[in-house]
């Protein structure tokens with residue numbers, strides 16, 4: 166018998182998540198596995214922005230959703246032997262009994278490929294879902310061309326920091342938008358050509374700061390945040406510009422987003438905007454991971470992680486990420 170712990174969603178979110186929304190519970194697993202089942206023990210867990218809006222469609226009493234890196238501790242599945250490390254969407258839990266046949270195609274667990282000298286936690290960041298969000302969401306939807314100007318919001322986070330570096334690899338001029346001077350300094354170290362600390366310039370100063378940072382206008386916008394930042398970028402897009410709408414974290418804690426009417430820009434500048442969910446590319450998942458790993462090995466792609474220690478601190482790490490406490494990928498080490 167194995168006793169695990171899990172975080173349960175016990176009260177609907179209202180604004181920023183609080184302690185009262187979560188409860189830590191125990192769960193018991195039998196040692197008796199059925200054919201094709203395996204048991205895991207978590208090593209690293211991910212806290213991601215999507216958990217905030219997604220949980221609103223789950224009933225209270227559901228375990229918190231999310232990805233993790235875990236070790237297989239018992240198995241009756243030939244592809245998941247004892248001792249293997251896997252990625253799985255097992256939720257905020259220390260242990261999980263898995264039968265892959267019960268999971269949808271786009272959420273199948275997989276044994277981690279070798280990351281060489283790099284930590285396994287990267288399977289939650291640059292070598293996992295956020296890295297693939299950057300790789301596919303930027304390259305496929307923005308179709309960047311050498312010499313173009315790319316703006317990335319949420320630029321110092323898990324997705325944005327990779328998008329900006331890929332844009333540099335493609336020969337673009339890159340402007341990153343982030344919430345502190347320290348984050349902006351890191352982005353310039355990564356090779357970003359210009360940065361804007363949106364908190365420092367404020368809503369009223371953002372358009373002018375963008376004009377300075379991107380004097381030739383914007384050809385591609387990778388949008389992680391929505392809100393006034395995105396409206397300002399939209400108004401400075403060039404003819405035939407492309408916008409990849411990845412996320413709108415600026416309103417995840419609000420019941421309703423403030424709506425602007427941007428349609429005129431789309432008509433007269435003939436813009437193209439497309440939203441996406443990264444699992445759209447689940448059949449090409451390993452292609453993204455291999456490309457990002459290759460760039461890391463070649464010294465062309467750098468990553469950073471913000472690691473919180475202790476499974477009991479999952480809610481704290483989640484709220485910290487939602488409020489800008491992380492640089493690069495936010496993860497929790499059990």
Ligand SMILES: NC(=O)C1=CN([C@@H]2O[C@H](COP(=O)(O)OP(=O)(O)OC[C@H]3O[C@@H](n4cnc5c(N)ncnc54)[C@H](OP(=O)(O)O)[C@@H]3O)[C@@H](O)[C@H]2O)C=CC1
Nearest residue numbers: 214322323324343344389411412413414415441442443489
């Ligand atoms: N479409 C898809 O398939 C996917 C979408 N996403 C989306 O990508 C975005 C980034 O995710 P991810 O890289 O994991 O998260 P990050 O690592 O970027 O962490 C979230 C960051 O958002 C920033 N932020 C918080 N509030 C605001 C605000 N009001 N305005 C601007 N920035 C804010 C904070 O940085 P700062 O200090 O700069 O404010 C914070 O660090 C999210 O919107 C997420 O939902 C992620 C994965 C897949």
Ligand SMILES: CCCCCCCCC/C=C/C=O
Nearest residue numbers: 214215230231254412442443
């Ligand atoms: C039950 C876990 C589902 C995991 C899906 C991961 C896809 C994240 C898509 C993110 C969208 C916006 O942030």
